Amino acid sequence: MPAYWIARAKINDPVEYKRYTDRVPAIIAQHGGKVLARGGRYRIMEGPETFHRFIVIEFPTMEAAIGCFESDAYREAAAFRRAGAGIVENVIVEGGDATPR
Numbered sequence: 001m002p003a004y005w006i007a008r009a010k011i012n013d014p015v016e017y018k019r020y021t022d023r024v025p026a027i028i029a030q031h032g033g034k035v036l037a038r039g040g041r042y043r044i045m046e047g048p049e050t051f052h053r054f055i056v057i058e059f060p061t062m063e064a065a066i067g068c069f070e071s072d073a074y075r076e077a078a079a080f081r082r083a084g085a086g087i088v089e090n091v092i093v094e095g096g097d098a099t100p101r
């Protein structure tokens with residue numbers, strides 16, 4: 001079952017943040033991920049306007065998505081962002097409707 005990595009980001013230092021974003025697409029591809037939305041137009045319909053960049057990545061499985069996030073290559077790339085270049089909330093959610101009926 002597919003899984004989706006959803007991220008909301010606020011960029012504080014565009015130059016340093018780009019050092020992160022330049023590396024991530026290849027890492028995602030190595031784990032079978034496909035970017036569905038990354039940094040395009042958006043409209044906040046409800047809630048705080050804390051973030052201004054939104055990313056949705058599809059992976060073939062939850063395990064592949066978690067493997068990507070926990071990989072050494074991703075940690076190395078994320079170090080640029082985590083050093084203050086940006087603030088990001090990351091969530092990985094399995095596809096499908098798991099709501100009991």
